Amino acid sequence: MIARLTPREALTSPWLTVRVQIALGIFFVVAALPKLVDPPSFAHMIYNYRLVPGAFVNFFALVMPWFELLLGLALILGIWTRTSAALVGALLLFFIAAISLNLARGNAIDCGCFDVSAANRTVEERLTDMRLVVLRDVGMLAMVAQILWAKGRAGAAAPVTS
Amino acid sequence: MNVRRHLLEAATLVSAAVLCALVANALASRERKLALVGSYPNAVTVPASPTTDADPKPIPVATAPTQLPIEEKRPGPTPPAAPKAGASPVGSEAKSPSSPADLTRRFPPHNKPYVEISGDDAAWLFARGMLVLDARRTKDFEAGHIAGSRSFPVWESDIDARVTALVGEGRDGAIPVVLYCSGGDCEDSHMLAQKLYGGGFNNLLVYRDGWPDWQKRGGRSATGPES
Numbered sequence: 316m317i318a319r320l321t322p323r324e325a326l327t328s329p330w331l332t333v334r335v336q337i338a339l340g341i342f343f344v345v346a347a348l349p350k351l352v353d354p355p356s357f358a359h360m361i362y363n364y365r366l367v368p369g370a371f372v373n374f375f376a377l378v379m380p381w382f383e384l385l386l387g388l389a390l391i392l393g394i395w396t397r398t399s400a401a402l403v404g405a406l407l408l409f410f411i412a413a414i415s416l417n418l419a420r421g422n423a424i425d426c427g428c429f430d431v432s433a434a435n436r437t438v439e440e441r442l443t444d445m446r447l448v449v450l451r452d453v454g455m456l457a458m459v460a461q462i463l464w465a466k467g468r469a470g471a472a473a474p475v476t477s
Numbered sequence: 478m479n480v481r482r483h484l485l486e487a488a489t490l491v492s493a494a495v496l497c498a499l500v501a502n503a504l505a506s507r508e509r510k511l512a513l514v515g516s517y518p519n520a521v522t523v524p525a526s527p528t529t530d531a532d533p534k535p536i537p538v539a540t541a542p543t544q545l546p547i548e549e550k551r552p553g554p555t556p557p558a559a560p561k562a563g564a565s566p567v568g569s570e571a572k573s574p575s576s577p578a579d580l581t582r583r584f585p586p587h588n589k590p591y592v593e594i595s596g597d598d599a600a601w602l603f604a605r606g607m608l609v610l611d612a613r614r615t616k617d618f619e620a621g622h623i624a625g626s627r628s629f630p631v632w633e634s635d636i637d638a639r640v641t642a643l644v645g646e647g648r649d650g651a652i653p654v655v656l657y658c659s660g661g662d663c664e665d666s667h668m669l670a671q672k673l674y675g676g677g678f679n680n681l682l683v684y685r686d687g688w689p690d691w692q693k694r695g696g697r698s699a700t701g702p703e704s
Contacts, residue, residue, distance in 0.1 A: 351501070352509075353509065354502070354505070354509060354510075354511050355508070355509065355511055355614065355630075355632040355633055355634075356614070356632070358511055358515070358632060359632050362517055362520055365519075365520065365521050365522060365523050365524075366521065367520060367521070368520055368521060369515050369516060369517035369518060369519075369520035369521075370514050370515055370516070371515065372515040372517055372520055373511040373512055373513060373514065373515040374513055374514070374515070376511060377498040377499070377501075377502050377511055377513075378494050378495050378498040380498075381493075381494040381495075381497040381498045381501070382490070382491065382494035384494075384497075385490050385493055385494055385497075386490065389490070395486045395490070397483065398483045398486040398487050398490070399486075399490070401483070401487075402487055402490065420523055422523050422524065433659075435661075
């Protein structure tokens, strides 16, 4: 006998939340790996965004992949889930802002999200890809919202939470 | 409220990421290592116009605002055109020495970090044995480079040491030096020129279309590490 859930109960069910957590975590782990393997290429990608002052480009390129990896692992393993999800959300907002700003000023770049090798593409292809990346990041933000919402409800229901 | 706990968790994650990054960088090989503090003067300057087309259209010479483009000034030798079947490739002929006066007459010192040159100019300079510097990553250099060029990968951690060593060789800063990278929107050779300009080089010529153009011309090339 299957209990009928309300939409709110379905969207915040532990069954869904665990799967969203794992999916989002895998996204971040997969995104981190190529950057960890080749930090100079990732530094070049960050430079291409023309947002980070030159002195900080390398530091950013070194730390960001490890941050993504740790957040991804935390989500997959269910450790500090709310904090990790909130930080992933903050990172996604930062990525969306960075790409949107470059779209607005017509600076066609490779996003460097899952691949740090420069793709041999036209300006138009790069701009199209940047728009798709913004949409993808908004979708991932929705996943973050689901986790935080579900964890918030669980926390309200049971005072002791993970 | 668990705000304090969440902040502590966030701080722990950030600290762990910084620590892992520092340790990994310390243990990384030369090609994967980064200097902790970068030195990229144009890091927040958006390029004037996007030139990222994949099909290599001819790109206009973009710099040298105070002088005519070098191509227009020179009577010069007929450069090799695009390679045809059976045509002798660029640089296959014996290198023809030129006096420093000849070189600086055709490519005068310009008191700018760099001037962009065409493939024809690069071939002419190559044929006269000018110093050629490759600004691409080491792995790209080893996969193929202009014969006799030296590797100066601007995105690798030892670039400043390489630049210092080159400056220490005591070369005449007025003699042309050719720099190249991957053509298109690649700026690595421009970045390298800015570093060398600070070291007293005053005649840095960026081969705008770079390695892809050299290959297309059938220029003399080599693979493997710097010889």
